[in-house]
Amino acid sequence: MMRFKRLVLAFSALAISNPLWAAWPDDKPVEVVVGFAPGGGTDLMARKLFSFVQKRLGGKAQFVVVNKPGASGELGNAYVAKAQPDGYTLGIVNVPTLLYLPMVRKTQYQVEDFQLVARVVDDPTVLITRSETRIDNLPTVLGIAKQTPGVISVGHNGDGSNGELVLQLLRSTTGVELTGVPYKGTGPQKIDVIGGHLPLGTVSAGEVPELQKGGTGTVKAVVQFTSKRSAALPNVPTAMEAGINVLMSSERGVAAPKGVSSDIVKRLESAIAAVLKDPEFLTAAAADAPVIAFLPGAQWSKSLEQNQKALKQMAANRK
Structure with a gap:
């Protein structure tokens, strides 16, 4: 009996020390921010993908796609970059835009402000x-x-x-x-x-x-x-x-504000990877299926190093 009480106390302490992780994503809706107007490739991909991610995570998980168009996607990116890193604000980011804009003008975000979760397509x-x-x-x-x-x-x-x-x-x-x-x-x-x-x-x-x-x-x-x-x-x-x-x-994928819990990132990454193999999703997202190019966040971040070199050259040659 004493041993059981100790286990209960231990788990209670863990939940208290990581309250956001313990609750996520069940205690409120998760915003998925798209920096472009409704009806485009980024918007359509986000809506199809997260309807299935929601099912995959189960429980009370609810993902709501929010469009914040303007300034080549910068407004949406900045909103995500400045959000609390609690897993309740995610963004669909587009490469090359994400990388290129800070090279040619003062932007409201830097690439380092994001934790990449997963690449979804290379379109x-x-x-x-x-x-x-x-x-x-x-x-x-x-x-x-x-x-x-x-x-x-x-x-x-x-x-x-x-x-x-x-x-x-x-x-x-x-x-x-x-x-x-x-x-x-x-x-x-x-x-x-x-x-x-x-x-x-x-x-x-x-x-x-x-x-x-x-x-x-x-x-x-x-x-x-x-x-x-x-x-x-x-x-x-x-x-x-x-x-x-x-x-x-256009490489499109999911990102979170820098500092989000690694546990949340892993759960999202795993859910996205599973959804992209789900025959039901591939049927529902038939247009995206041929261009799916999943990469875990860490691998995607590494692969972008080569993109940055090419984009820096373009930025230097920009009129």
């Missing part, structure tokens, strides 16, 4: 346009822009987004200037492309199949900026096939 960047346009490939885009400067406008998600960086790389590689138009997310971009108000948009490969609707949609993909054709878009040519060496993708 190639794609140019899209309305199906009936005469633009069918990247050389046509560049030819029109060269002959009639300013006539080709391309949407992107703001400074440092994968779309904006693609325009930089195309300019430095081909000498052709495309007119960039900043948006608060690919959701609004897609609406304007479909409505005929924007000639070209930059989205991620995982967003395109839904827009094409099996060939019956009003949008078509022009080119994807990857070394080989993505499984998501096997019929869409790459820039490299046209002899233009421009590569760009």
Whole structure:
């Protein structure tokens, strides 16, 4: 009996010394912050992923996706970076934007403010346009822009987004200037492309199949900026096939404020890894399934070192 009482006291002491860990995530909803407008690739991925993470963690776990668009995702990133590191505020972060913005301007966050939890996808960047346009490939885009400067406008998600960086790389590689138009997310971009108000948009490969609707949609993909054709878009040519060496993708994953409990990080990481193998999730998130590229947080952080080198060079060459 005495031994049992000691065990009870020991467990009680552990709970008192780690009250947040003991309660998480059952005592209140967890905010999942998306720094872009609803309807884009980041937003859609977050909503699908965390509905399954919630089931995986069980109990009273509840995850609520909150959109905080603006400043190329900086507003959302800053909100997460400044939150209490208690596991109740998470963010969906996008690379290259997360890394690049602090290189070119004073931002409200630094990369070191985050604890990376897991990479979810590595999604190639794609140019899209309305199906009936005469633009069918990247050389046509560049030819029109060269002959009639300013006539080709391309949407992107703001400074440092994968779309904006693609325009930089195309300019430095081909000498052709495309007119960039900043948006608060690919959701609004897609609406304007479909409505005929924007000639070209930059989205991620995982967003395109839904827009094409099996060939019956009003949008078509022009080119994807990857070394080989993505499984998501096997019929869409790459820039490299046209002899233009421009590569760009959007790595999206989950991050928490620096200082969050390692136990919480491990639980989230394990839950995300399990969800990404779940056949039910892969069916529900069919567009994302071909671009899933899970990495644990520590490995993702290590892999970004090479990205930082390339981005620093781009930042140094920025106009």
